[in-house]
Amino acid sequence: MCSVDSLFLSGNEAIARGALRAGVTFACGYPGTPSTEILEVLSATADRDGRVQAEWCINEKVALETAIGASLAGARSLVTMKHVGLNVAADPFMTLSLTGVNAALVIVSADDPGMHSSQNEQDNRNFAKFAKVPMLEPADSQEAYEFVAEACALAEEFDVPVLLRSTTRVSHGRSRVVARAPVAFAPRSYERSIDKFVMMPQFARQRNRLVLERLAKLRERAERTPLNVLEAGTADLGIISSGAAYTYAREAFPKAWFLKLGMSHPLPVEKVAKLYRSVSRVAVVEELDPFIEDQVRALGLPVVGKEAIPADGELDQEIVFAALEPYLTRRPPRRRRPVMPPAARISAPVPAEPQLPVRPPVLCAGCPHRAVFAMLRKHKVSPLGDIGCYTLGALSPLDSLDSCLCMGASIGMMAGMNKVLGRRAVAAVLGDSTFFHSGVTPLIDARYNETDGIVLVLDNRTTAMTGHQGHPGTGVHLDRSAGPALDIERLCQGIGVRCETVDALDTEAFESALKRELGAQGLGVIVAFAPCALMAPGEQQLTVDEERCNLCGLCLDIGCPALAPGETAVEVSAACHGCGVCAAVCKRGALSVAGEPAGTP
Ligand SMILES: Cc1ncc(C[n+]2csc(CCOP(=O)(O)OP(=O)(O)O)c2C)c(N)n1
Structure with a gap:
């Protein structure tokens, strides 16, 4: 004891x-x-x-x-x-x-x-x-x-x-x-930080450079950390090792020099070089892959590794001793100076053409996601996000998404944040294809672990971002033949999660559903449904009442590429789908739509 x-x-x-x-x-x-x-x-x-x-x-x-x-x-x-x-x-x-x-x-x-x-x-x-x-x-x-x-x-x-x-x-x-x-x-x-947590290409490229810079700094740290120890011995044998393999090698060769790696990545190459200056024979003792050995060989250094130590299964003292003992009697190799790897070059950021205005990517004109984000912004809900067209909701002027990590990450991240910050601190937003890809499992998890939160499924009935492919909710196979269409609302209800479907373009209906959820407890899902504007364009026409428009900018604030400020009133381009979201946010009744709307549920 x-x-x-x-x-x-x-x-x-x-x-x-x-x-x-x-x-x-x-x-x-x-x-x-x-x-x-x-x-x-x-x-x-x-x-x-x-x-x-x-x-x-x-x-x-x-x-x-x-x-x-x-x-x-x-x-x-x-x-x-x-x-x-x-x-x-x-x-x-x-x-x-x-x-x-x-x-x-x-x-x-x-x-x-x-x-x-x-x-x-x-x-x-x-x-x-x-x-x-x-x-x-x-x-x-x-x-x-x-x-x-x-x-x-x-x-x-x-x-x-x-x-x-x-x-x-x-x-x-x-x-x-x-x-x-x-x-x-x-x-x-x-703290919200979209260039750190929303990994769309323009931010991910910047972060990738930081990753390479960070790796160079971690290399320096690997040289100085007390986790990587050069242990002096009395025999003319050096052993580089890590984890359980170190304890076996230590017992098998108690007099050897050791470079014990508590931090085995990145490799401390200066410390490796120091070991080579101290002994004339070096072996790497590691379980499974020649992970350290390959990196030592890349320095141009002679080393005994997987030609002696088994590359499969566990090691023990006897295996290590039997494997290395024959090498101790052989003439040691001569070369002991490493060829240090050059520092990796990191590409410079591409400067923007000075004469061109910056054109950040935006949701298409008529995109039903825009209405949802405008409403989320109005109610100060800034949810964790996912990957799809809707990731663009993170950018100005919508500013309504805090993260984009990988497909299906939003609900799990919401669960972690809500567990730590309080019951319903953040919401999650994901698309319909993403929901079927890997949103169902975290929703089941949230139910099982009794997580509170609001999940918004932006259902445009397609995988829009990659070019309108089918998924289990569309009922359309790759060859365009009809198949079963799974119902997201019923699926959610089947796992015991409260869920309702609303017309994404009906801003009043969506706002009411959002308010109901904001006032509720537990876990709830809102499916905001409206077909992708590129697949089901409406026949509606938007008209501007120039007398009423005072260019206040409220409609421009939803980031629709079909609208632009004119001399005296807002101007509408041919890109307009007549979705009516701008009309819904206009407080002066200056915008109105007429004609057939796009498909609704
Ligand atoms: C693991 C993985 N597979 C595939 C992709 C490519 N991809 C990005 S978003 C997406 C689906 C987007 O569809 P949806 O969630 O319906 O959103 P939408 O674009 O329709 O708004 C796909 C397949 C990816 N980023 N990651």
Whole structure:
């Protein structure tokens, strides 16, 4: 038994306790061996002291999106999953690298070398390189406990999600953990920032440059961090290692020099070079892929790696000893100077042509989404968004969307934010194709986890953004033949969520539905339906009463490209579809429509 200040913990228990020490107040995930106990321990603690909210989500994608929402809301957040779970969460994960975080967000990926209980054996260190984010790899329970706080600090300093990788032996193995004092950190609040959180191309390009700059800074940090230690030895053998593999190699070769990487991405190349100056033979001992080895070879350095150490399954002391021992008697290679990689060039921002006016993309004339955004703006509802034509609602003059991460992210992010900020702090907006793609699962999750919030489905009965493709709600197959058309309202009601459908172009009806929801509790969905203007153009004509128009600009404020200020009154171009949204916002009755409207439900 250990003392009061030290406990004998599994790596999973240690991560949970490390999260509490680091000030994590929101945690979620999806079960999967070897990660599962982390949330169970956190939840048991949450029940006791009420500081942490912890929940199982419907899957890893929704879990990550929920944790992102919590991080945006200012809560240090943790999300847990097994290695294959990160495949499911890859869509939000890859773009999260661009947006960065608000409060810290730590993603625990529990890998399973040897496939004790998994369908494959993937090495998720590759995900860190893929997404250009830091990877921390604890080797035992003490490090599992301490690395959570290290990950939180890195996340907030570098505005980056941090991957924490454990493996089955670290997760389930038990070792002594000495308790450390809770860490202090500055609380964060949420601020709308569309160039950081709305990843449409013009903003994503800017963020991508920041990602590359951040990676260069993380490389410098990898050289200085105490997580990467050069441990002197007495034998003429250097071993680079990380995670559980380090403990096996340490036991197999106690006299060797070690470069122990607690932060295995990005690689500290100067520290690698220093090891090569100290010994004449170097080996990399790592489980699964030649992740470190490939990077060492890229420096032009001779190294013993996967030709000796198995590239599959778990390692142990005996495997490592038997694998490397024959190499110790061979003549050491001569070359020991690395060819340092050049700093990556980052393309310069393309300057706008000075003589051309800036033309930001806008919703089409007649787009039914415009009416919804105008109404959301009127009622000061600035929801989390998704990907589709409607993402343009984030831009001026509509200014009515706070985020765009990946398809289907809005509802999960809403859940995380509302859990942290209060019951109904934010809403979510997504399109009909996006709803079927990956909006149904987070809605079920929101119902299951008793999340409050308003979800707006902007149903234009097509996948407009990519060119009017069919989806399960359209009842039209790829070959244009008729198929079943799923009803979003009935689907929502089927999972027990309050839902009503309104005509998106009937601003009064939509406003009434919105007011009903704003005054309600719990979870509610409004389906704002009107066909895409490019598919179902109305026959309505807009006329301007020049006597009444005083150019107040209210109608121009909805950002319709068919309207422009004239000399004495608003002018209407041939692009007008006669949707009547401008007429609905005009307070002087200067605009009116006549004729056949576009299709309604
Ligand atoms: C994972 C993924 N698959 C495909 C796309 C391409 N894509 C972007 S938005 C979108 C669907 C938009 O349709 P909808 O939600 O109905 O909105 P609309 O454009 O009709 O307003 C698609 C397929 C993507 N960005 N991400």
